[in-house]
Amino acid sequence: MKQRLLFLGPPGAGKGTQAQHLAESRGLLHLSTGDLLRGEVAAGTPLGQEAKTVMARGELVSDALVLAIVRSRLKQQAQAGGGGWLLDGFPRNVAQADALAALLEELGQQIELVVLMELDDAVLVQRLLARGRADDNESVIRHRLEVYRQQTEPLIAYYRERDLLAPVEAAGSVDAIAERIAAVIG
Numbered sequence: 001m002k003q004r005l006l007f008l009g010p011p012g013a014g015k016g017t018q019a020q021h022l023a024e025s026r027g028l029l030h031l032s033t034g035d036l037l038r039g040e041v042a043a044g045t046p047l048g049q050e051a052k053t054v055m056a057r058g059e060l061v062s063d064a065l066v067l068a069i070v071r072s073r074l075k076q077q078a079q080a081g082g083g084g085w086l087l088d089g090f091p092r093n094v095a096q097a098d099a100l101a102a103l104l105e106e107l108g109q110q111i112e113l114v115v116l117m118e119l120d121d122a123v124l125v126q127r128l129l130a131r132g133r134a135d136d137n138e139s140v141i142r143h144r145l146e147v148y149r150q151q152t153e154p155l156i157a158y159y160r161e162r163d164l165l166a167p168v169e170a171a172g173s174v175d176a177i178a179e180r181i182a183a184v185i186g
């Protein structure tokens with residue numbers, strides 16, 4: 001079974017839902033940069049204050065800030081003896097992907113698979129409007145989708161060239177999608 005994984009896909013594709021499920025069932029560390037940032041916002045830390053307005057607009061917070069979070073968590077885990085991990089919502093652009101590659105080289109680790117969750121925009125928007133998180137109103141959702149197309153989608157070619165990409169159809173029930181993901185992870 002592959003156990004160093006990235007979940008890639010547009011907002012609302014179900015990355016968080018599937019990542020949580022998989023991490024629990026397979027004992028992997030689930031690192032969601034979105035959840036970690038929302039935690040900082042809720043705690044009112046300086047980092048959270050910096051991220052709050054950027055997240056509310058549906059834009060990406062600075063690479064340096066996100067990288068600092070991921071670096072400390074992955075280093076902590078490596079020092080505690082390693083193990084599998086699942087990165088959800090990170091990397092979000094090529095600069096973050098390059099920085100992750102450098103960090104993993106430092107840790108002597110490698111990405112084993114990038115699960116790309118694919119879903120039509122109409123279904124994504126419907127799911128997010130039904131959820132109603134602070135950044136789930138229609139204009140911010142549209143902007144998050146644009147940011148995804150411009151900044152995150154280039155990672156599809158990036159990881160395809162590295163022979164790591166596994167596309168998965170993200171329509172249907174949570175269980176059906178989980179089965180498709182399990183099939184590509186092995």
Ligand code: AP5
Pocket residue numbers: 009010011012013014015016017018033034035037054055056058059060061062063066088089090091092096127128130131144170171172173174177
């Ligand atoms: P982040 O938290 O990563 O949000 P996102 O990518 O927009 O993803 P979502 O959480 O909206 O969707 P998801 O694919 O995880 O789907 P989910 O499982 O939740 O990022 C938020 C913000 O933080 C960014 O805009 C940015 O500002 C900042 N940020 C985060 N990471 C960053 C980074 N690396 N660099 C810079 N900035 C960063 O499901 C969505 C909904 O659909 C839920 O209600 C769920 O219950 C439902 N659902 C899931 N699966 C199904 C299904 N099969 N059928 C029906 N409903 C379903």
